[in-house]
Amino acid sequence: MKSTRRPTIREVAQLAGVSRMTVSRVVSDPDVVLPATRDRVNRAIADLGYVPDKAAGGLSSRRTGFVALMLPTLTNANFASVAHGLTEVLRGSDYDLLIAYTDYDLGEEERQLRNLLARRPEAIVLTGASHSREIARLLLAANIPILEIADLPHRPIEHVIGFSNHEVGRTAARYLLDRGFTRLGAIGAVYDGSVLDHRGEERIRGFEEELRRSGLPTTGVIRHGIAPLSYDHGVGALQELQRRAPDTQALFAVSDLSAVGVVMECQRQGLRVPDDLSIMGFGNFEIGREINPPLTTINVDFHGLGSQTGRLIVDLLGSATPPAREAAHRVDVGLAVIERNTVRPA
Amino acid sequence: MKSTRRPTIREVAQLAGVSRMTVSRVVSDPDVVLPATRDRVNRAIADLGYVPDKAAGGLSSRRTGFVALMLPTLTNANFASVAHGLTEVLRGSDYDLLIAYTDYDLGEEERQLRNLLARRPEAIVLTGASHSREIARLLLAANIPILEIADLPHRPIEHVIGFSNHEVGRTAARYLLDRGFTRLGAIGAVYDGSVLDHRGEERIRGFEEELRRSGLPTTGVIRHGIAPLSYDHGVGALQELQRRAPDTQALFAVSDLSAVGVVMECQRQGLRVPDDLSIMGFGNFEIGREINPPLTTINVDFHGLGSQTGRLIVDLLGSATPPAREAAHRVDVGLAVIERNTVRPA
DNA sequence: CTCGCTGGTGGGACCGTTATCATTGCCGGG
């Protein structure tokens, strides 16, 4: 086993009998070099198994080819969809995605961000971040496009592609109210200073707001457990709800995963869905379509959100003139109720 | 808005009145510089909002701090767990994970790998790769530790941390045979030359092998659809099974997701589980615990697999003496049947 | 007092690539 170092552009140049620059050109812009030369260089590249070093290239050209993405977690299918849509677009333009996740831990945010910035990404995409003073300062100092996604912040840092989580909650409440329910409940996670992502809390607040507007009590609004939410959360939250507001007719869960957990727990308890308890969720997870009865939910096109974000980045980085900060984009991708069978007119 | 470039070590040095080297030392090994000097430098760093450029540093020190991970997909919760376990360990040693995924597309593998190698990772972790001639060549030429995970290949490239997918299939078959079933079925994906990951196919082959050993027919073994598998796959595969082998008593699905889809479809069809059809899956996904009845499955500790991989990497990179290739590690993390209620003695 | 050592710091060269400008050879037009 030859433990020799990786071949560099120098060695390729030497073997092909050309200068380093010519090799560089063959790799990045082949058309400008004579076919005969190009072939010779390509052969040398193949012979040596040369793979260009992007770090060195980036240092020189000031273009690292990185786009940074900061997520609360990888485990959530919707965030995975975002990453997916984003990668699809970025691959076409030769950007690599650099993913960091915080696991909803506030302390990790700054650490992760510094780490990300040390790689000199050309743009950065953020989800559900808290944006402390120091975070904002670091971001601005990076002097690259900043994109906040999956939310619609009132005071955005720069670009926004998302939807209103508050509106999600309101839509759910209105949907249930329209069907004549009056004893409404909602379940989400406990939100305190140590929690990074406030999007779930926004949804639950939107729900509460609509309840208050209609003069209804908010005793059925339960904050239980902590993010990330999953099936189990629904089980526990339902039990708490049954203690606190046993007469609840209809329930909104801030995540489909919780909602599915609730449906399953209802089955175990022998409660009929939706006759004994109506349930709706958020996120349009695949499992919601499969359970019996299938889950009513609110859909957001996360994959499209990811690809739109990707396209905006490519645009932003492609345009020679760095757009002024006041030309920040703000895109609402909207949301839609998907009616299935877990809710029925009362 | 000052659109000035990011501050470099030079400017920090100037502001603090020291040389660049001293700044470098304060960042990477603070203890060797005098407290007074250190404070001065740290103040300058804070004032300027200096964030070191790891690409530049890596170029010089030949240590990029990257560990590469190649996955079929991000969307699978088990792979996400692996990534999770891996990150947890690597964070502690200041490595960043560079994730690439192929979406089970064979053509993407080489492209992604080249891309990864262009970032000069210090180690590379692979899952379910096909290892074509060219791929293997690229990997070996990189001259870094190579770790294959989530499988137990007969002819590994170097290190292996995984479990036998073939054994998963055999274990499932034996489990069902032991309970007295004789008309067994299995569902997986179609496997042809264009598919990257063979782990599901290995599971199904192990199942078939055990069937043949017992002199039972393999007509109930269905290859349906293509990876990635999900709930919907189970629905379609069950329907195909019902056409091809309607008298099947017990069924193994190569993924819990398919298995859950089967259970749900059974509910819709009014079939009782496990009385009319026994079902077991693989992967121990959370949803399997929640459905009614809960899903019998085969568990592998994917999170632990990820963290073990991380620890091995840290070991390998930490040891000054590069270990000889013959000292390759081979770890079997094992597997275990988790009995729940979807299977019952016949 | 001198010498050697040690801890703290600085001065260059270098890591592998690309931007930029210079150089070369060739072609066609005046």
Place this chain on the structure above:
DNA sequence: CCCGGCAATGATAACGGTCCCACCAGCGAG
């Protein structure tokens, strides 16, 4: 026949760090 212009290629200087060694005080031992 000469010269301007263009296409192809080369030389050199960055890019932002760290490695390696030299330097310099200060201090204890001989």
